[in-house]
Amino acid sequence: MKKTILLRIALLLVAMLSAPQVWAAHDESEPFDAKETIFGHLLDNYGWEVPFSHHNRIPLPIIVCDNNGDWSLFSSHRVMHGEEYNGYFIPAEGEFKGKIVTRDAQGNIYRPIDISITKNVMALFIATALLCLCFIPMARWYRKHPNGAPRKWWGFMEMIIDMIYKDLIKPILRDDAKRYAPYLLTAFFFIFFINILGLMVIFPAGANLSGNIAVTLVLALCTFLVVNLTGTKHYWKDMFWPEVPMWMKCPIPLMPVIELFGAITKPVALMIRLFANMMGGHLIVLVLISLIFIFGTMGTAVLAGTTVLSVAFSLFMNLLDVLISFIQAYVFTILSTIFISLARIHGEGEKEHAK
Numbered sequence: 001m002k003k004t005i006l007l008r009i010a011l012l013l014v015a016m017l018s019a020p021q022v023w024a025a026h027d028e029s030e031p032f033d034a035k036e037t038i039f040g041h042l043l044d045n046y047g048w049e050v051p052f053s054h055h056n057r058i059p060l061p062i063i064v065c066d067n068n069g070d071w072s073l074f075s076s077h078r079v080m081h082g083e084e085y086n087g088y089f090i091p092a093e094g095e096f097k098g099k100i101v102t103r104d105a106q107g108n109i110y111r112p113i114d115i116s117i118t119k120n121v122m123a124l125f126i127a128t129a130l131l132c133l134c135f136i137p138m139a140r141w142y143r144k145h146p147n148g149a150p151r152k153w154w155g156f157m158e159m160i161i162d163m164i165y166k167d168l169i170k171p172i173l174r175d176d177a178k179r180y181a182p183y184l185l186t187a188f189f190f191i192f193f194i195n196i197l198g199l200m201v202i203f204p205a206g207a208n209l210s211g212n213i214a215v216t217l218v219l220a221l222c223t224f225l226v227v228n229l230t231g232t233k234h235y236w237k238d239m240f241w242p243e244v245p246m247w248m249k250c251p252i253p254l255m256p257v258i259e260l261f262g263a264i265t266k267p268v269a270l271m272i273r274l275f276a277n278m279m280g281g282h283l284i285v286l287v288l289i290s291l292i293f294i295f296g297t298m299g300t301a302v303l304a305g306t307t308v309l310s311v312a313f314s315l316f317m318n319l320l321d322v323l324i325s326f327i328q329a330y331v332f333t334i335l336s337t338i339f340i341s342l343a344r345i346h347g348e349g350e351k352e353h354a355k
Contacts, residue, residue: 042208042211042279042282042283042286043098043208044118044119044120044212045057045098045118045119046059046060046062046076046079046080046090046100046116046118046119047059047060047076047077047080047119048060048119048122048203048206049201049203049206050203057076057077057080058203059075059076059077059080060075060076060116060117060118060119060122061073061074061075061076061116061117062074062075062076062079062088062100062114062116062117063114063115063116063117064088064100064102064112064113064114064115064116065112065113065115066087066102066112066113067104067110067112072086072088074086074088076116079100087102087103088100088101088102088112089101089102091109096109096111099111099114100112100114100116119207120207120208120209120212120215122204122207123194123197123204123206123207123209124194124209124215126197126204127190127193127194127197127209128190130193130197131186131189131190131193134157134189135157135189138150138154138157138158141154161185164184164185164188164330164333165177165181165185168330168333168334168337169181169184169185169333169337172334172337172338172341173337173340173341173344176340176341176344180226180337180340183222183226184333184336184337184340185333187219187222187223187329187332187333187336188329188330188332188333189329190219191210191219191274191328191329191332191333192325192326192329194207194209194210194215195210195278195321195324195325195326195328195329196322196325197209198210198211198278198282198325199318199321199322199325208278208279208282210274210275210278210279210328211275211278211279211282212275213271213275216270216271216272216274216275217271219270219271219274219332220267220268220270220271220274221267223267223270223336223339223340224266224267226336226340227263227266227336227339227340227342227343228263228343230340230343230344231343231344232343232344232345234345235342235343235344235345238259238345239256239259239260239263240256240259240260241256242255242256242259266335266339269335270332270335270336273328273331273332274328274332277324277328278324278325278328281317281320281321281324282321284317285314285317285318285321288310288313288314288317289310289311289314291309291310292307292310292311
């Protein structure tokens with residue numbers, strides 16, 4: 001009985017914390033704007049949301065440079081609620097909505113050079129710090145105990161590392177496994193960490209990094225550079241002079257163009273796959289929670305029924321997103337491993353192994 005009560009309380013707390021930005025955005029004196037609330041949570045901004053308080057945010061540093069070359073550094077709380085500070089402000093609508101802007105001598109609004117520490121940038125720092133806190137002490141422990149077996153948290157992390165390396169990287173890359181394992185393991189855990197942090201909504205979590213196409217673009221670009229900068233001569237030969245009939249590569253380089261196009265589309269597929277899956281998961285949860293307020297004007301009975309269904313499906317999607325967070329990190333890693341393996345082909349024997 002006690003376990004059942006505790007489970008219900010835990011589920012209620014998860015439901016309350018599943019989307020506090022959506023709840024906080026609702027002001028009884030104003031109609032609920034689902035689109036504004038949902039995309040306000042998903043997109044980047046200059047402050048970190050405080051649970052259950054839509055107007056109060058944790059300020060972050062704004063660093064900008066105007067057309068005259070003058071740099072300015074100030075806290076985002078000075079312009080957070082529509083105020084203007086030293087000529088800088090954040091418009092609530094228009095072309096530069098949500099972005100820091102200023103005016104030139106003629107009064108025209110323009111965007112300055114902006115290298116501010118936004119929510120997503122700070123989340124990158126936090127995710128990187130967590131990776132360092134997890135793995136640097138673990139590496140030190142192994143140096144002191146080369147033949148030891150870690151327990152508890154370190155043992156759990158070793159199990160995941162061992163699974164990724166021995167079951168994924170080693171069978172595909174074989175002799176090159178140790179060379180590329182640091183990058184592939186770093187990519188896996190970084191993506192997994194930012195995915196999990198994105199499911200939480202309380203600082204220092206809550207940033208939708210994997211749902212930001214700029215972040216997934218950089219991750220895919222890293223794989224692209226590793227693949228193409230370390231590819232063997234056979235890889236480049238197959239790209240520019242593949243083993244096909246002569247008429248398919250000369251005088252019209254049909255197959256080389258197709259091979260080159262394929263090399264470019266591989267990182268694009270990595271970028272879109274990760275971005276679309278994680279963005280879709282966040283979007284579904286926020287839409288389900290928004291249904292509570294959308295149907296709230298239709299009466300108490302409708303509101304009660306909608307609330308129960310929305311919270312139930314949101315809990316289900318949150319639990320599913322935990323699994324998807326791991327799967328997407330795993331898929332990105334295995335595809336990167338395969339792409340690297342294809343670029344490390346040394347001859348016919350390697351081609352058969354790659355197949």
